Amino acid sequence: MISGPRPAPGPGEARIAVHAAGICASDRELYEGTRQRDYVRYPVTPGHEWSGTVDAVGEGVDPALTGRKTVGEGFRSCLRCERCREGATSLCLSGYEETGFTQPGAFADSLVLPARLLHPLPDGADLHAAALLEPAAVAAAAVLAGRARPGDRVAVVGAGTLGLLAVQLLAASTPGALLAVDPRTHHAEKALGMGASAACSPDEAVGERGGYDVVLETAGAPSTANDACLLARRGGRVVLVGDFGSGADGVDPAHLVCAQLTVRAVFGAPPAAWSYAVRAFTGGLFDPGALITHEFPLDHFGEALATVRDQQGAGKVLLLP
Incomplete structure (x- = not known):
């Protein structure tokens, strides 16, 4: 829903040119104000299911990432607490932080997030289908x-x-x-x-x-x-x-x-589950794109949300910047 000047990535961050973003029931809750208070912080740009291409990186990030197709984890875990050190980053003791709910999401032209959360994809990857790699x-x-x-x-x-x-x-x-x-x-x-x-x-x-x-x-x-x-x-x-x-x-x-x-x-996905899903996708073991039934331009968000809410036959609905 947001367009305008592109944010600059800071140290350790990457900026993504968003290709597609999926809408799910939790985005509807976010819009309607019914999501549990502990799991949202307004104002916020929604969008936690996304795919795109790295178009800039900040200090300390490998420049070779620029131009790579990618998806990325949503949880912004601290990596220091006991749960994070066990690999259970979705249980981070520092508190809940997630792209699209407490941090700016992908219903925008660009998205900035820590580069460590990225899962780069092969050059030939289908970015429409890849937008479903979060679910x-x-x-x-x-x-x-x-x-x-x-x-x-x-x-x-x-x-x-x-x-x-x-x-x-x-x-x-x-x-x-x-x-x-x-x-x-x-x-x-x-x-x-x-x-x-x-x-x-x-x-x-x-x-x-x-x-x-x-x-x-x-x-x-x-x-x-x-x-x-x-x-x-x-x-x-x-x-x-x-x-x-x-x-x-x-x-x-x-x-x-x-x-x-x-x-x-299960609530969310730790890095091991992301790696599993990305490997299965790039290996051709499953086709998330088969679930996509509707696509809308980013500025038709209201129509897209109504499709998710009202059409019984709707599958996954994508927004395209």
Whole structure:
């Protein structure tokens, strides 16, 4: 939404000429003022899903980065605290800082961020598809946390952007079965085209309870955390990654204990998940661009946001500076 004089990169920083930026539900929350206060700082330029090209670097940054296609991590972690030193940068003890939420984002012509957060791409990379590498990194974090092995029975609850990206990444690991669960028929059908071996509605999934080694929850709907736990086999693994709002149903602790489930949660993506997603993308193991359904010029932000909010058939919507 912002155009004008390009900011100059400072020491250790790089400036990106933004190619494309994706809109997701959290951007809508940001615009509508419903995002949790701890995870936003107004005024702010949104845009945390992006791709672009490095067009300038600051002091101390390798000049060879100039001209490189790139994506970049969103969390601005301190790298000094105990959690950061463990590699869990999304749990930084210095407080939450993220591009597009507390720091200027990519709904602009240019973006400046620490060069250490960049993940350069090959010259031939598709920058439209690469704009989805931020949600792909979150999906990769969930996949890594689930530790699905070849032959495992895996279920993904929710076939929105995160769920469909997770399906593609999981399909590359040759699961014994890969089920996508979503009440929206067109989303379920899309999951089948991206590697799921079966798809069904939540009501139909009742008959699948207790049948899956690994279950990834990506929807953030009121009942989906509990649904995911019920799908897992005894001793199975559940990963919660959906953005839950207030009023979500709780998970029965008696079931967790008696079934001896391992439950993990994912918020954002650490560097290891970004590296995994970027390697999978550049290696041709998945195609995030298949999720893109709409593109708008940057100055048509209102129309783009309305498409995300109102069109049931909309997939990923991109803004193009």
